[in-house]
Amino acid sequence: MSEKVLLVDDEQDFLEAMETRMKDRGMEVSTTTSAADALKKVEEGAFDAVVLDLMMPEMDGLEVLKAMKEKRPELQIILLTGYATVQKGVEAMKFGAMDFIEKPADLKVLTEKIHQASAQKMVLVEKKIQEKVKKLIQEKGW
C-alpha cells in the first residue's frame, strides 16, 4: 500500500525535488507552500503523514501543527526544519508531533519515519473504530 503524504514547506524548489523522490519511491504526494492551504488539505484528505516545516510564512509551524492535530488527532506529523533548537523540539513533541528531523535530511531516515507514521495512524484509527463499536454495543445493550 502506498502512503499518502502531505509536504508543507515555503521553499518551492525543495518541495519539487522532495516530491519527485518520494513519488519515485511509490508514495502518493501532495505539496503546498502555504499553511492555510495545508490546513485545508488536511481537512479534506486522509493523509498517513504530514512533513511540515517549522518556519512558515504568516503562521508559526507549531501553530499549524496544533491546528492539524485539533482537526485530525490521529494524523502523524513529522517536523522537518533548518531551525532546530531543543526547546522547539520539546514544544513540538508536546503538541503531538511524531518526530523532529533537521534539514538537510536523509531521505532513507525520512521514508522510514513515514512508514512508521502510517503504521501508527492505522493503529490509532483501528483503536478509534473499536471504541466506537464498543460504545454502540453498550448503547444497544447487545
Place this chain on the structure above:
Amino acid sequence: MTMNWNWELLSETGLQFFGEMSASISHELKNVMAIINENAGLLEDLTVMAEKGMPIDPERLKIQASRIMKQIRRGDDIVKGMNRFAHSVDEPLRQAELNDTLGLMCTLSGRFASMRGVTLELEPASAQISIVTNPFFLQNLLWLCLDFAMSVTGAIKKVVLKAEKIETGAKICFSKLQELGRKEPGPGSFPGEREAALLQALKARLEIQKESGELHLLFPAQAER
C-alpha cells in the same frame, strides 16, 4: 562625547541584533543545503535507474543541474552578505554608502519579511550617498526601524526604503506604513530605549510622519568618534 553613550544598552542591543541575524542566516543556509541535498539525491536516483537499464532523460539532468546552480548562487549571496555584516564591526567609524547598506539590510531581513508576508522594496537613489558613521550601529538602527516598520504596514504588506542626500547629511525613508498612526504608545512602543541609544551614538534623528505613513532617519554627514 562617547562617554555619555549608553554602552550597556548599545552592547546588549548589538549582541541581540548579531544573534538574530546569524540565526536567520544559518536558517537560510540550511534551506539552501536541503535543496541541494534533495537535488543531488535526485541525480543519484537517476544514476541508480540508469544502472538498472532505464535511459536517463538529458532534460531532467539539465533541470537538476540548474536547480543546484541556482542554490549555489543563492548560498554565495547569503555568505557574501554575512561576510559584509561580520566586517561591519571592524572599524568604529568609516564611510558607508547608504544604498549599499540598505541593500544589505534588505538581504539580511528578507527571511523575517517573508515570514510576515511583507515585501521589502528598495528605491535606488540616482547617486551615491555616503556618510561617515559607525556601520554596525547604523545597521542595528536600520534593523530596529525595519522591524517596527514591518509591523505597521497594514494591508499593503510592503515597506519601501529610500536613501536621499540632504543639506545636513543624509536621510533614510521608510514608507507605505499604513498603520503608523494607529500604533498606540505603551510598553514596547517605538522608539524605545534601544533606538534612542543608537540615535544618540549615531548623532541621528528620527521623525515619525504619521499622516504620510513614513519614518525618516536623518544622519549628519559625519558622526563623531
